[in-house]
Amino acid sequence: MEYGLYIDYEWCSGCHSCELACKQEHGLKTDEWGIRVMERLRKAKDGIVSEYIPIPTDLCNFCMTRVMEGKQPACVHHCMTKCMAFGPIEEMAKLAAKKKKSVVWARTYPSRSESISATSA
Template identity: 30%
Template sequence: MSKKTEPRYAMVVDTKLCVACKACVLACKSENDVPDGFCRDWLVEETRGVFPDLRAENRSERCNHCAHPPCVHACPTGASHVNEGGTVLVTHHKCTGCKACIGACPYDSRFVHPDGYVDKCTFCLHRVQRGKEPACVEVCPTFCLHFGDLNDPDSEVSKLLRTRKHKVLHPETGCEPNVYFLEGGPR
């Protein structure tokens, strides 16, 4: 029996479908009990052009769970770490709140939880480990969020990235994000 390869979790966001309704933000907030005034995922709505020649893109964004996570590298205590499937997590009781990881994140995905530790998107690993999808993916009324294992060639995310044109945010940071954004049209 061959050993199963370690999964590589990724999220794929179809910007063609997203309507920027923010259901993902609220589902995350209630699932993860995110304190008032903070969010772990958020919407960016971009409009380019001049009336009436306009183009729009909506993106549900969150921590990119980078393959090269500068936040983990910056953490002096090992609180920020890479967990199952490449998920970047913070162990609350190891975090001093020094905020080096926040400064290190080019995507500003982290914030200081009022309880003093640094908080961020967890890909809902606590759900994933129970066989559920992340809360944002589960709730999305446009089916624009997909979660899965990129090391599994048959996973939905693998298939989408094989067949559709996509990008990551600010590839120039070299962090190699694991959140991908599908753009209109095939690859």
């Protein structure tokens, strides 16, 4: 099954909740991050402003256990501005197609039975 993590970065406020939700969920060490909020400067109407965009790292497993339990990944669940979404890749791609400042990160999941045996091992 292919899933996508959709990010509408017009509304990412740089709050860091995704980064810390991920750390809590996966028990990551201080210098380990499953997702990082990147900051860049851009010209806006009245001057130069920070714009943010979260990028999953290679430590991200798309919260497979949570997803298999029917939950949202920890970052999506806790995002303060609700600028993230998660679901089947076709749906996420459709969201992105309609939104200028957006991006979809995608991943293939094992089937449900495979993953349950994996997590209970």
